[in-house]
Amino acid sequence: MNKKWFTIFGIGLILGAMIIAGLLLLNSAKHETPPTEKDVRNISIGIRNISQSKDSTGLSIITYSLITSPFQYDDLILVKINVKNEDNNELYHSFSKKEIGDHILLANDKDETEISLSFSLEKPFPKTGFIHQLSFISNGRAILPFTIEGGEISTENLT
Numbered sequence: 001m002n003k004k005w006f007t008i009f010g011i012g013l014i015l016g017a018m019i020i021a022g023l024l025l026l027n028s029a030k031h032e033t034p035p036t037e038k039d040v041r042n043i044s045i046g047i048r049n050i051s052q053s054k055d056s057t058g059l060s061i062i063t064y065s066l067i068t069s070p071f072q073y074d075d076l077i078l079v080k081i082n083v084k085n086e087d088n089n090e091l092y093h094s095f096s097k098k099e100i101g102d103h104i105l106l107a108n109d110k111d112e113t114e115i116s117l118s119f120s121l122e123k124p125f126p127k128t129g130f131i132h133q134l135s136f137i138s139n140g141r142a143i144l145p146f147t148i149e150g151g152e153i154s155t156e157n158l159t
Helices: 002-027 097-102
Strands: 045-054 060-068 076-085 091-095 104-107 112-121 130-138 146-153
Touching: 060 146, 076 097, 076 112, 091 112, 097 104
Parallel strands: 045 146
Antiparallel strands: 045 060, 060 112, 076 091, 076 130, 104 112, 130 146
């Protein structure tokens, strides 16, 4: 008989605790949903001030400014820029982290980052043009390395 009462008391205690926990959950203050953070991988890319010249060997030198949204504020580090054929993704030139760091300007008044780039190329140019692939790593955020594409250069403007 003692074992029966001990079992009933234990079940009653568990049910009582569940009822109290349910009442506490119903009456507790609801937490507001946290504000959604912007996606730091959403970076715009544009081209400005494109020009072309020839060097002494006959190669065409393409000089321009690559304009992006200010990724430095989001603890991102630009580690590589690839210039590729827009059609077949053939790599024409790759800029390393050191090359990029030497030519990066942060324009605070326009809320953009400007990177001065220049590369040599033999003719003929690709028919469709060039596209840029930017590779980023995070400095302090839990984000995997990622790449974005954009900043098309049309070869119609180049002679």
